[in-house]
Amino acid sequence: MKYSKNKVVFIFVSSLFLLNIFAWQIVWDLSQSRDLMVDFLNIGQGDSIFIETPWNQQILIDGGPDSKILEKLGKEMPFYDKTIDLIILTHPEKDHLAGLLEVLKRYKVKNILWTGVVRDTVEWQEWVNLIKKEKAEIKIAKIGARIIFKKENPQIFIDILNPVDSLNGKELKDSNDSSIVAYLTIGKNSFLFTGDIGFAVEKQLAKEDINADVLKIAHHGSKYSSSEDFLKAVLPKFAIIEVGENNYGHPTNEVLARLSNFGIETLRTDKDGDIKVFSDGESVSIKK
Helix, strand or coil: CCCHHHHHHHHHHHHHHHHHHHHHHHHHHHCCCCCEEECCCCCCCCEEEEEEEECCCCEEEECCCCHHHHHHHHHHCCCCEEEEEEEEEECCCHHHHHHHHHHHHHEEEEEECCCCCECCHHHHHHHHHHHHCCCCEEEEECCCCEEEEEECCCCCCEEEEEEECCCCEECCCCCHHHEEEEEEEECEEEECCCCCCCCCHHHHCCCCCCCCCEECCCCHCCCCCHHHHHHHHHEEEEEEEEECCCCCCCHHHHHHHHHCCCCCCCEEEEHHEEEEEEEECCCCEEEE
């Protein structure tokens, strides 16, 4: 009888201890910096960017080439948080798409933004099947769309700069230039996310006001992206290259030279690991 009573007391005390840890976890999360965080994830040869607003809205742009994204999200999101507010798939190529398949299987996703481009691949078919089951609100990206996260100062929103036309249901052999180009603004700061666009799309974008503090270099540093005219139009303080071990020569010497010529501070995930950029709407700072 005495043993049973002691056992009950032990279980009770242990439960209180665990609840206390959980409570402290919540307090800790809410006490963190209220800056916007943009985390360029080191997931190999592919793209994945995790964004968290000061109000804990979570956005994931692309998911990389495999399930490594789950490990990254596990480190960035509290263990009890299994909901993502918005997923953006820039274009349905494996190095951007495959990781999102694993995310959809394990997280509740509220909103999905993608181009609707059709690709004859196993990954594309699984993506279509999973987003149908997810029952998220699905939007097809087109230039001119704006996603607002906060209306008051500092305002936080994303403008869609590409694709120009709706591509929903259109089959493309190469979807790189169909990539969603997203321009994130928080107060006086801005971030430009470029997917895998090439010179043709860059030429059109360079005609607009696309100056940004942070530029995600297109196509992992391919020589067919990041033209001089485009870099001159954006003129970022920081350039981030998401790249891993590859046989394409990414990032190419041509792109690295162009970035150097403009005096742009360049970071890359294969050498610097995860790259976190913070903004309070007035200035940006980097943490590796």
